[in-house]
């Protein structure tokens with residue numbers, strides 16, 4: 103080992119002398135030299151890594167226990183190529199074969215986290231980071247330009263989707279453990295005053311097989327998208343100088359899935375419990391008027407205060423004003439302002455009564471019949487005057503922004519068409535990223551499960 107380090111140090115000194123001779127005042131010369139040095143260092147590192155890996159060929163005697171509990175026989179030493187952050191290395195390791203399972207295995211591969219795959223864990227983490235942020239082709243470019251690692255777009259896609267799938271499985275396991283109380287999350291410290299669960303849904307464009315037989319809003323009645331449901335969990339402790347609620351810094355975490363509402367509910371509930379829902383003084387569920395959101399809130403957190411997002415409600419008031427525009431004439435703007443004030447004050451009964459007022463006796467009441475039930479059924483979730491007095495958020499701006507950032511900026515870009523598994527993988531990675539939980543994906547040797 104020390105001989106290797108000495109060799110490495112000597113080589114570095116040689117490169118530094120070389121670089122010093124080459125660099126002139128010209129910035130272009132410097133750019134060429136720094137990249138040349140990086141390439142040389144990577145080659146050097148690669149050979150160092152290869153020799154380090156060769157120290158232990160992973161021979162554990164003539165037979166080992168295979169993953170299924172059988173005896174697997176030593177066959178011999180086999181070489182495989184593993185791509186790492188330093189380049190491709192040859193890995194020579196002991197190979198065992200289980201006659202009962204009918205396939206081979208290598209304890210060395212398991213130990214290194216490369217069983218059944220040709221990318222090192224370090225490189226996979228880099229790929230996942232890049233592909234979480236930008237489309238696969240762009241991720242490939244960034245990895246080549248910034249990290250000096252050349253891969254095909256297809257490999258970037260496969261690796262990121264496999265790791266996203268593993269992260270999703272781990273999230274499901276965590277959800278099950280929390281809901282079954284096998285894992286009991288510790289109370290947050292310091293304890294925030296309020297915990298919000300803001301819930302929303304948005305469509306992600308899909309390949310035709312994922313939407314076959316489903317009806318959608320398009321002219322031909324066919325669905326082009328599948329809905330992903332998203333929850334943003336955040337806390338609030340203080341008010342600003344003007345008495346408005348302030349979200350606690352870095353307190354937002356996100357979960358999302360294409361699964362139906364009941365499954366999403368489990369994911370959402372486990373995340374809220376992980377964040378301290380069982381300990382918090384005031385729990386609040388924020389959403390638009392969609393009934394599934396309130397069903398889940400009633401199921402999982404009956405004690406929570408339910409609030410319809412004020413901005414969604416305002417849009418509905420605008421819609422009503424537009425419907426009534428012919429009757430209102432020049433009064434339109436003034437009438438709208440009065441209704442918005444009533445909404446802001448949580449006086450939904452007056453708002454609803456005043457919406458019928460402009461209608462002539464034989465008026466087109468059925469127009470309103472589509473719009474006003476929203477206010478009637480949600481009136482008890484629209485007491486904005488009370489919520490404000492209690493220092494609560496009345497808008498789900500956080501989750502809206504979350505939807506836009508987490509889903510829109512990566513999954514709904516022009517021309518994109520996803521499969522459910524592919525979209526789920528990237529969505530899971532993006533939720534982890536936005537929740538500051540990237541490190542937890544890579545702490546586990548989860549990428550060994552594909553070997554099973």
Ligand SMILES: [Zn+2]
Nearest residue numbers: 168172200203
């Ligand atoms: Zn076996």
